Amino acid sequence: MSKSHQAKHRARKEQRGHYLLRLFMAGNGENSQKALANLRRLCHQHLNGRCTIETVDVVKDFEAAVRNNILVTPALVLVAPRPRVMILGNLSDLPKVLVALRLPGSES
Amino acid sequence: MHGKPRPIPKVPTRIRGLDEVLEGGLPRGRTTLASGGPGSGKTVLGLEFLCRGAMAGEPGVFVTFEERAEAIRKNALSMGLDLAALEKAGKVAVVEARLDGEEVLSGDFDIRGVLAIVEGHAKRIRAKRVVMDALDVLLRVYGDPQRERNELYRLHDWLMDRKLTSFLSVKAQLDGNMVHRYEFLDFMADCVIRLDHRVQGQVATRRLRVIKYRGSGFGTNEYPYVIGGHGIVLFPLTQAELPHQPLGPKVPSGLAGLDAMMDGGFRRAACILMAGTSGTGKTTLANAFARAACRRKEKVLYLSFEESQEAMIAGMLSVGIDLRPALRGKRLMVQTALPEAMGSDNHLLRALEAIDSFKPDHLILDAISACVRMGSESAAFDYLMRLVAVVKERGITCILTNQITGLLGGGEELSGIGFSSVVDAVIHLRFVDAGQEIGRQILIVKARGSGHSNRRESYYITDQGINFPNNLRLPSARAGQADSKDGGK
Numbered sequence: 001m002s003k004s005h006q007a008k009h010r011a012r013k014e015q016r017g018h019y020l021l022r023l024f025m026a027g028n029g030e031n032s033q034k035a036l037a038n039l040r041r042l043c044h045q046h047l048n049g050r051c052t053i054e055t056v057d058v059v060k061d062f063e064a065a066v067r068n069n070i071l072v073t074p075a076l077v078l079v080a081p082r083p084r085v086m087i088l089g090n091l092s093d094l095p096k097v098l099v100a101l102r103l104p105g106s107e108s
Numbered sequence: 109m110h111g112k113p114r115p116i117p118k119v120p121t122r123i124r125g126l127d128e129v130l131e132g133g134l135p136r137g138r139t140t141l142a143s144g145g146p147g148s149g150k151t152v153l154g155l156e157f158l159c160r161g162a163m164a165g166e167p168g169v170f171v172t173f174e175e176r177a178e179a180i181r182k183n184a185l186s187m188g189l190d191l192a193a194l195e196k197a198g199k200v201a202v203v204e205a206r207l208d209g210e211e212v213l214s215g216d217f218d219i220r221g222v223l224a225i226v227e228g229h230a231k232r233i234r235a236k237r238v239v240m241d242a243l244d245v246l247l248r249v250y251g252d253p254q255r256e257r258n259e260l261y262r263l264h265d266w267l268m269d270r271k272l273t274s275f276l277s278v279k280a281q282l283d284g285n286m287v288h289r290y291e292f293l294d295f296m297a298d299c300v301i302r303l304d305h306r307v308q309g310q311v312a313t314r315r316l317r318v319i320k321y322r323g324s325g326f327g328t329n330e331y332p333y334v335i336g337g338h339g340i341v342l343f344p345l346t347q348a349e350l351p352h353q354p355l356g357p358k359v360p361s362g363l364a365g366l367d368a369m370m371d372g373g374f375r376r377a378a379c380i381l382m383a384g385t386s387g388t389g390k391t392t393l394a395n396a397f398a399r400a401a402c403r404r405k406e407k408v409l410y411l412s413f414e415e416s417q418e419a420m421i422a423g424m425l426s427v428g429i430d431l432r433p434a435l436r437g438k439r440l441m442v443q444t445a446l447p448e449a450m451g452s453d454n455h456l457l458r459a460l461e462a463i464d465s466f467k468p469d470h471l472i473l474d475a476i477s478a479c480v481r482m483g484s485e486s487a488a489f490d491y492l493m494r495l496v497a498v499v500k501e502r503g504i505t506c507i508l509t510n511q512i513t514g515l516l517g518g519g520e521e522l523s524g525i526g527f528s529s530v531v532d533a534v535i536h537l538r539f540v541d542a543g544q545e546i547g548r549q550i551l552i553v554k555a556r557g558s559g560h561s562n563r564r565e566s567y568y569i570t571d572q573g574i575n576f577p578n579n580l581r582l583p584s585a586r587a588g589q590a591d592s593k594d595g596g597k
Contacts, residue, residue, distance in 0.1 A: 024221065026218075026220030026221060026223075026224055027220070031216055031217070031218070034215070034216075035215070038215075058220070058221050058224040058225075059220070059224050059227075062224045062225050062227065062228025062229075063228065065221050065224050065225050065228075066203075066225055066228070069205075069206075069207075069208075070221040070224075070225075071205050071207060071219065071221045071222045071225075071246065072207075072217045072218060072219050072220070072221050072222070072249065073217060073218065073220050073221045073224075074217060075211075075217070075221065085212065086210070086211045086212070087211065087212045087213075087214055088211050088212070088213050088214070088217050088249070089213055089214040089215035089216055089217040090214075090215035090216050090217065091214050091215055092214060092215030092216070093213075093214040093215055094214075096212060096213075096214045097212070097214050099212075100212040100214070
């Protein structure tokens with residue numbers, strides 16, 4: 001019951017253009033922190049907060065890496081809206097990330 | 109103060125021939141690099157190393173960056189290695205680590221994702237070994253040699269920290285600037301192996317060479333190898349002096365006349381060459397020996413490159429030699445092949461497998477002259493040298509026939525391809541013009557460790573077998589007693 005409720009909730013969010021972004025990292029090193037900071041900034045500046053960020057540490061949860069075929073880290077997966085997209089790296093090349101996420105406004 | 113250098117710990121590969129070349133195996137807890145072109149057998153080598161290790165109690169992780177896991181399993185099965193069963197038993201983990209090429213790149217990244225996956229599996233199965241196959245495919249994602257290099261150093265450290273015995277394979281880049289792309293890997297790895305797949309005289313051959321082995325000696329030659337139904341087999345002939353068995357006691361030749369000429373017959377474990385032009389009776393002579401041996405309940409392996417088993421049986425029946433009882437009694441095994449059907453390495457593997465399973469007392473190879481069709485004279489030479497080496501090591505008597513062309517003068521090379529040094533006895537058969545008819549003569553040119561006649565003797569091939577009209581008897585035909593210089597009459 002609650003699952004379907006959740007799904008409905010998610011679907012509504014999606015309709016409103018809500019983004020679900022899953023960030024895979026290996027440990028909490030510099031590159032991981034950079035990727036997370038870049039992603040948060042993007043969420044704030046280009047999605048007006050219409051996004052949920054989930055982080056997964058593959059060192060702690062290698063099964064998640066297996067399931068999602070995470071070979072290099074950091075790796076960002078756009079889970080919703082569909083289609084799914086994977087972006088490798090610490091997301092420092094913002095224009096490229098925006099294009100990949102199908103977001104307008106790559107203006108600086 | 110200074111202790112002797114201690115031999116470094118090694119892990120046997122259990123690949124036939126390879127451990128001899130590596131003087132025991134790969135370095136334990138260290139990195140081995142194998143490189144080679146497409147189709148050179150890198151994947152197979154890694155796969156066999158991992159599976160044989162897992163079967164012997166050392167679990168391992170196989171990471172494939174190029175082929176699908178399913179293709180790897182099929183590949184293993186074709187060599188008789190049941191990867192899926194080993195996975196089920198928790199002795200092997202296969203990790204398919206392939207990027208699909210759709211990923212977008214933005215900023216710095218590293219391969220810790222893969223390492224996390226490998227580590228997870230390694231912990232689960234308590235892996236001691238890791239094979240990373242086609243590492244270059246993953247590294248391509250960097251598109252930058254400098255970053256590839258940094259990543260490989262990171263990988264190397266990671267493997268060393270975990271004391272994993274690792275085997276990495278990369279494709280040799282033959283084109284343009286890529287030649288030296290992974291050369292630095294040679295310095296990083298403790299053991300470096302090059303695989304090569306080339307075509308010689310229209311026949312594909314594979315060669316393996318160890319380039320370096322930190323802290324250990326190794327065989328420095330290029331070794332031929334084949335990939336057969338039981339995995340990789342290397343032929344490290346040049347690996348040390350050959351432990352030949354000394355020549356044994358006399359073994360009857362199957363012909364009373366020939367025994368008389370050779371002081372009782374051949375020596376066991378000797379290599380006997382029977383040379384003559386076409387039609388002089390080489391095959392008949394060899395089969396007379398085979399039949400006699402089989403009647404004594406000894407075993408003979410007959411490698412025929414000239415005719416089929418059926419044709420040989422029929423041909424021998426016409427000269428009064430019935431091989432069928434020997435075949436039925438499983439004392440005679442005939443292995444036939446067209447020389448050009450496969451490379452000399454595969455011919456050798458086939459013969460060695462027959463020797464291993466059949467365990468013959470004697471071996472007949474008919475004929476050397478056909479072996480050249482395996483590709484080239486050097487391929488034939490290689491094949492024969494290696495075969496004779498194995499045969500001698502096991503104390504097997506070996507009869508080689510050779511068809512020579514033209515009439516024989518003095519000092520001609522009867523083997524045709526210059527390996528008389530390994531031949532212990534040479535028998536020369538020839539035709540002679542005897543006026544109204546053509547006669548045949550036999551001469552013992554050499555017989556190591558044995559007295560022998562130095563006369564040319566006449567013989568006839570009849571439907572009752574080979575006859576010596578001079579009714580030769582043992583003492584009368586001994587070397588030193590007969591002194592006819594002109595040979596036949």
